[in-house]
Amino acid sequence: MNQEDNTIITTKYGSIRGFEKNGCSVCLGIPFAAPPVGELAFKHPVPPRPWEGIPEATSGSRNPIQAEGGFCIGNNSLDCLYLNVFAPKGTSGPLPVMVWIYGGSYSQGGAGAKERGSSDVHYDLSRFAAETNCVVVTFNYRLNLYGFLNLRFLDRGFDL
Secondary structure: OOOOOOOOEOOOOOOOOOOOOOOOOEEEEEOOOOOOOHOOOOOOOOOOOOOOOOOOOOOOOOOOOOOOOOHHHHHHOOOOOOOEEEEEEOOOOOOEEEEEEEOOOOOOOOOOOOOOOOOOOOOOOOHHHHHHHHHHEOOOOOOOOHHOOOOOOHHHHHOO
């Protein structure tokens, strides 16, 4: 965290501005890979492009594509490779980091927003981070065939 403003996180791709909630600095929808669409569909993730300025990280991302029905959480998109960070305020020194991986049998779930453009994410771990004094990171991953279909036998380009 930046010493001057605890809601700013600096990454190797650029800085982002989050918000305070439940005693934590929260940054939502941070890209950790380029959108896996078009030429990047079905391939390994590649780093995102660095960004200019300090964009707002105040709304959750879309969730991974999944079958509609019983356990589908909605707000789905192929462009889903984003993460969220919940860091307790008022602490000094290094803190432990917990990574929360949602379940769903590789076919359902998501760590993004419940509705498009909302800061109401499926797993809001701000209170947990504050109470345990650790940084919590949640992230989306591609589900079903979008994330687990192996096409290497067709073209070595899928080994990226």
